[in-house]
Amino acid sequence: MSQMQLPMAGIDLDPGPAPKAQKAFDKLVEQIRAARERLAAWSTAIPSYQHQYATELLPLHNMWRGLQIQLVHRLDRACAQKKGLNQSERHIACDLIIELTGSLLAERDDEELKALYERHAGISYDDDKKDAFALIKSMMEDAFGVDLGDTDDIGSPEDLFRRAHAQRAHTEPEFEEAPQAAPKLSPKKQAEHHQILQSIRTLYRKLASALHPDREHDPRERDRKTSLMQQVNSAYENNKLLPLLELAQQLARDQGTLSAMSESQVKIYTKALKTDLIELKQEVAAVEDSFRAQFGLDPTRPLSPRAILRELTADIAETQRTITDMENDLRAFDDIRSLKGWLQTLRHRSPIMDSGTGF
Numbered sequence: 001m002s003q004m005q006l007p008m009a010g011i012d013l014d015p016g017p018a019p020k021a022q023k024a025f026d027k028l029v030e031q032i033r034a035a036r037e038r039l040a041a042w043s044t045a046i047p048s049y050q051h052q053y054a055t056e057l058l059p060l061h062n063m064w065r066g067l068q069i070q071l072v073h074r075l076d077r078a079c080a081q082k083k084g085l086n087q088s089e090r091h092i093a094c095d096l097i098i099e100l101t102g103s104l105l106a107e108r109d110d111e112e113l114k115a116l117y118e119r120h121a122g123i124s125y126d127d128d129k130k131d132a133f134a135l136i137k138s139m140m141e142d143a144f145g146v147d148l149g150d151t152d153d154i155g156s157p158e159d160l161f162r163r164a165h166a167q168r169a170h171t172e173p174e175f176e177e178a179p180q181a182a183p184k185l186s187p188k189k190q191a192e193h194h195q196i197l198q199s200i201r202t203l204y205r206k207l208a209s210a211l212h213p214d215r216e217h218d219p220r221e222r223d224r225k226t227s228l229m230q231q232v233n234s235a236y237e238n239n240k241l242l243p244l245l246e247l248a249q250q251l252a253r254d255q256g257t258l259s260a261m262s263e264s265q266v267k268i269y270t271k272a273l274k275t276d277l278i279e280l281k282q283e284v285a286a287v288e289d290s291f292r293a294q295f296g297l298d299p300t301r302p303l304s305p306r307a308i309l310r311e312l313t314a315d316i317a318e319t320q321r322t323i324t325d326m327e328n329d330l331r332a333f334d335d336i337r338s339l340k341g342w343l344q345t346l347r348h349r350s351p352i353m354d355s356g357t358g359f
Contacts, residue, residue: 021266028273032242035280041305042287049308053295057312060319065104067326069113072100074333076116084336089343094120096346105129196241196272199265203244204236210251241272 075093078085085093101117104110105125117125148163211229216222228247235243288303297303332338 021263025266025270032277035284039284045305045308046291049312052312056316063323068100070330072097078339089340092343092346195268199268200241207232207248240276242276
């Protein structure tokens with residue numbers, strides 16, 4: 001007997017459905033349940049992630065930012081000393097100051113850091129940022145085949161990436177096309193739609209009749225039926241078939257009246273469940289897209305409710321290790337020989353500080 005056989009006696013039944021139709025129905029049921037579970041997992045994981053991010057990672061982020069600022073000033077003082085660094089070391093230190101102050105200013109405006117940037121880069125930070133923004137914007141437009149328009153809004157490359165991706169996918173409100181009229185259904189589709197609505201309505205009425213709490217004299221049973229009736233009403237109001245089927249199945253088990261659905265009923269229900277599955281997948285996608293936007297994640301990055309907490313824990317541990325390393329380095333840099341040795345190790349590297357957390 002199938003897991004989703006007819007939930008309730010009292011609906012006229014034909015002989016059992018064909019295996020192929022039943023398999024398609026059962027597959028949809030499992031897909032809907034999996035999507036429900038994923039949505040429920042997100043509803044649990046996101047608050048936990050938000051709390052851990054705010055209480056553990058953000059304080060570490062602030063500590064890391066403070067250490068980077070200390071490093072910038074330490075490098076600036078070393079460059080200002082007449083003795084200590086040779087020409088090659090000064091060049092590396094200058095590149096590091098420009099790179100670090102640029103990264104820090106992208107997060108938060110700071111006049112002192114801006115002055116350091118301009119002194120070592122020899123150019124206005126605001127002008128340099130506008131030029132870089134224009135170049136990246138042009139590259140994004142070419143890569144995504146979109147027109148981001150004229151704007152004075154200077155954001156991060158990640159902001160531009162998300163906007164370009166959203167415009168191409170037509171998901172961001174400012175890029176949405178004007179709503180179009182729903183396509184007219186063919187007579188066949190109209191008949192199918194009517195069948196689906198009629199089947200849902202019939203199932204709802206049978207459940208409402210069986211569960212009506214006013215007809216129950218036992219107080220405990222009345223409370224139980226009141227709760228079930230609330231679920232029935234919610235499912236019906238939202239035009240959701242599967243919850244109605246599950247509630248009917250539960251009731252039929254309680255009454256010992258579980259029976260098999262007819263083939264025609266299975267086919268009608270299968271069409272209805274396809275719509276339910278599409279809507280549920282869209283709901284899951286909306287939750288995931290919102291999460292990516294909130295924490296500045298790559299819009300194309302696959303996400304998992306289970307994986308995000310593991311990844312966050314790993315990010316916290318890595319940030320703590322990086323902070324410890326930076327604290328040790330800053331203490332060592334009080335000795336100019338240690339600073340010179342460290343700069344020499346960067347001679348053949350990119351000036352970008354890749355030993356950090358990405359902040």
